[in-house]
Amino acid sequence: MSEELNKEEATLQEEEVLETEANEQEEMLDNEEAVETQEHEELEEDEKKEKKGFFKKKKSKEEALEEEIIGLREELAKTQNMYYKAYADTENLKKRLQNDADTLRKxxxxxxxxxxxxxxxxxxxxxxxxxxxxxxxxxxxxxxxxxxxxxxxxxxxxxxxxxxxxxxxxxxxxxxxxxxxxxxxxxxxxxxxxxxxxxxxxxxxxxxxxxxxx
Known part of the structure; x- marks a missing residue:
């Protein structure tokens, strides 16, 4: 009778050990999955940040180019205005000198x-x-x-x-x-x-x- 009890206790202890080991393995798997999930999430977050930074850089570069184009257009407009004004002044001077020459000759x-x-x-x-x-x-x-x-x-x-x-x-x-x-x-x-x-x-x-x- 005593031997049977001992066997049962041993069996129960063995089952408890197995169950404990199983729980520990399951917990370890859960932890590994959690770590993998966290790593995956962190990786995704990093990728998002990289993409965001890339587009931000790209956007900033485009904005800088647009500002440069606007500046060049303004400079071109100023240069054209100066050219047209100088051309008009030159033409007026030519006409005035021609009129003076014609009057002097006349x-x-x-x-x-x-x-x-x-x-x-x-x-x-x-x-x-x-x-x-x-x-x-x-x-x-x-x-x-x-x-x-x-x-x-x-x-x-x-x-x-x-x-x-x-x-x-x-x-x-x-x-x-x-x-x-x-x-x-x-x-x-x-x-x-x-x-x-x-x-x-x-x-x-x-x-x-x-x-x-x-």
Missing amino acids: YRIQSFAQEILPVMDNLERAIGFEAKDEEGKNYVNGINMVYQQIKIALENEGVTAIECLDKPFDPNIHQALVTEKVEGVEPGIVLEEIQKGYMLKDRVIRASLVKVSE
Whole structure:
């Protein structure tokens, strides 16, 4: 009887040991699975972080490139504006210089013409002299020839006398020295030319001195 009890106790102890070992193995497996799971989760987390960092880096690089492109476009726009402004200034300067050159060429004789006009006045007075003898008439004719030559030379350069007798008074080309009331003549009509005026093409270089009707 005692032996049977001992056998049963031994069996029970053996079962308890086996059960304990089984529990320990199961616990070890569970721990290993837990560790593997944790490692797997950590690995996944690391991969997520790496991917996130990669995309963040990629995004930052793209943003940097976009900012650089925007900066280059702004710089290009500034450069284009400066170029267009410089081009416009250059064109305006060219036009202004061309206009100045054209004006200078057009009126190049003005100073000479203004200096020669008093000579023309004196020649006209000499021509108006009434010679009594043949010698005097020849002298007047010679002066008239010189006068005509100078007149033609001036006309070839665009210098012409202003026609004013019996024409309406124009303050742009006439200068009234005397006014006189004349019956049958309406006011503002040039009655007499006291000194001849001249035009250089479309510019007045000396206004006509005149007598005007009231």
